[in-house]
Amino acid sequence: MRRPVIVGFVFLFILAWISGSCRKPAEKLFTLGIFQITDAPTLNEARKGFIQALMDNGLRDGVNVRLVLRNAMGDVTEARRIAQEFVDQRADMIIALSTQCLQAAMMAAPRVPVIFTSVANPHLLGVGRSAENHGRNITGVASTAPIQQTLTLIREVLPGAGRIGTIWTPAELNSEYYLQRLREEAGELGFEVVAVPVANVNEVLLSGQILLNKKVDLFFPISDNTINASFESLGRLARENAVPLFGGFPLFTRLGACAAMGWDFFEMGYKTGEIATRVKNGEDPGRIPIQSMSRVRLHLNLAAAKLQGVEFSPQVIGRADDIIEQEGAPEQGENRK
Numbered sequence: 175m176r177r178p179v180i181v182g183f184v185f186l187f188i189l190a191w192i193s194g195s196c197r198k199p200a201e202k203l204f205t206l207g208i209f210q211i212t213d214a215p216t217l218n219e220a221r222k223g224f225i226q227a228l229m230d231n232g233l234r235d236g237v238n239v240r241l242v243l244r245n246a247m248g249d250v251t252e253a254r255r256i257a258q259e260f261v262d263q264r265a266d267m268i269i270a271l272s273t274q275c276l277q278a279a280m281m282a283a284p285r286v287p288v289i290f291t292s293v294a295n296p297h298l299l300g301v302g303r304s305a306e307n308h309g310r311n312i313t314g315v316a317s318t319a320p321i322q323q324t325l326t327l328i329r330e331v332l333p334g335a336g337r338i339g340t341i342w343t344p345a346e347l348n349s350e351y352y353l354q355r356l357r358e359e360a361g362e363l364g365f366e367v368v369a370v371p372v373a374n375v376n377e378v379l380l381s382g383q384i385l386l387n388k389k390v391d392l393f394f395p396i397s398d399n400t401i402n403a404s405f406e407s408l409g410r411l412a413r414e415n416a417v418p419l420f421g422g423f424p425l426f427t428r429l430g431a432c433a434a435m436g437w438d439f440f441e442m443g444y445k446t447g448e449i450a451t452r453v454k455n456g457e458d459p460g461r462i463p464i465q466s467m468s469r470v471r472l473h474l475n476l477a478a479a480k481l482q483g484v485e486f487s488p489q490v491i492g493r494a495d496d497i498i499e500q501e502g503a504p505e506q507g508e509n510r511k
Contacts, residue, residue, distance in 0.1 A: 203236075204454060207260030209244040210271035211253055212375075214402035216423050217271045220292045220443035224269065227447025233454065248374065248400065250274050250345070257282035267450060270314075271443075272399050273299065273348040280312070287459045290314030291446035292439065294348035296464060310460035313453075315446045317437060319352060319397055319422050320470045322359045324435045327472070328420055329363050331433065331484060332392060335418075338365050339390030341381045341401055341408075343372055349398035356396065378404040382411045390417070397422030397436065405429045409478070418482045424473040427498055432479035433486070437467040471495045 208224070210217040221243075228239065235241040242265065246253035257278035260268050268283055270276040270290040277299055279288045290296060291314050302308025328335065338360055343349040353369060360367050368388050370381040378401055385393065393412055395401045401408075402423065409430015412419035421427070421434035445465055453459050474486060475498040491497065 203238065203240040204267075205240040205242060205263070205265045206267045206269055206450065206454075207242045207244070207256075207263075207265035208269040208271070209246065209253065209256045209260075209275050211246050211250075211274040212248040212272075212399045212403045213245060214399045215405070215425060215429075216397070216402050216439045217292055217399065219425070219439035220271055220446070223440035223443025223445075224271075224291065224447040224450070225443075226440075227444040228451060231448070231451040233451060239454070246275070248403070250278075253278040254281065261286060267453060269446070269450060273346065274399070276301075276314075277347075280309075283311070285311060287453050288312045288314075289446060289450045289453065289459065291442055292317045294318055295351050298347060298351060301464070305464040305466070308460070308464055310458075313449060313459045313462045313464055315442050315449070315465045315467070317439075317442060317467065319436055321352065321355050321422070323470055324394070324420060324422060325356075325359055325363050325365065327433065327435060327490070328392065328394065329365075331486060331490060332418060335391040336364070336366055337388075337390045337392075338367050339382075339385035339388065339393050340367060340369050340395055341372055341378060341385070342369055342396040343398050343400040345373065346398045346400060349396050349400070352396045352398065356394075372400060375400055375404040379407040379411060382408050386411070386415055386417065392418040392420060394420045395422075405431075413478065413481050416481065416483050418484045419478070424471040424496065427473040427475035427478070427496070430475075430478055431473075432475055432482050432484045433490075434473050435470055438469070438471055442467055474498070476500075 233239045244256045253274050261282050267287045268279045270279045271292050273293050276290040276293050301312055342353045357367050368390050370384050372378055372381050405426055406429040419431045421431035422436045424434050424436055426434040472494050473496040474494045477500050
């Protein structure tokens with residue numbers, strides 16, 4: 175009686191093995207390696223917008239795409255390691271959030287599609303000669319800041335100001351580029367720029383205090399990844415010393431700036447996600463022009479302005495997209511006017 179039972183088990187085992195071996199292997203999900211240089215609010219917003227665009231286009235993590243998120247935490251060497259990791263793991267696309275990440279991706283992945291965002295001037299990195307003439311595997315969204323518009327606003331709000339105190343990061347190519355532009359455009363409006371360099375986020379507050387000792391009339395820090403990650407400390411310093419603080423990212427009014435002009439980085443990330451979707455669907459990245467932002471946003475913080483000795487005219491208030499009227503109060507929605 176035992177022999178037929180054993181034969182039956184053997185038969186079932188063989189049948190299961192044949193069934194398993196004939197089964198198709200699990201399909202590999204299209205993998206996007208997404209990395210940012212640090213935990214700056216600008217980059218976090220860009221990442222959120224990017225992922226939202228994917229979702230709105232039917233691409234969901236773990237369902238039909240695989241998203242691998244990495245943060246270099248301010249370490250350029252780590253950014254290079256992450257880029258190489260993406261290549262070694264055969265990522266189908268690399269998403270570079272910041273100038274440093276784009277540099278790392280370009281070195282590690284000459285053939286993998288690279289889509290960038292939050293890059294001040296991609297052409298400084300050798301991406302290409304123009305928006306249409308660029309590398310075969312690279313495209314994205316440039317984030318060149320509207321520095322001239324911000325300086326014009328500062329002159330309108332503080333007509334008697336002469337010395338602008340700024341902080342910048344020599345290790346960031348984008349920061350050096352912005353400092354050069356700031357000096358050129360500030361001179362045209364009669365400003366003197368007093369600049370103090372920083373090596374990391376831990377030096378931002380100290381550099382702000384150095385600027386105070388140099389008797390600057392206002393703070394307008396360079397919008398780079400190191401300084402953006404520690405902007406709140408400058409907000410506290412401006413509040414405690416009644417010094418006007420202007421920012422290059424609209425949401426910096428939530429961190430203590432009396433006024434901030436710039437791009438909506440969520441929107442920037444969203445545009446980047448739409449480009450990535452096109453490439454995922456088969457378009458050649460080399461044929462997709464590099465895009466730029468167009469709508470400059472103006473945010474005001476009236477509570478911070480009062481503490482910093484700043485008063486906005488009705489005309490400036492009327493142009494604002496978003497206003498904080500009381501400390502700790504929720505912001506009003508954009509397009510309030």
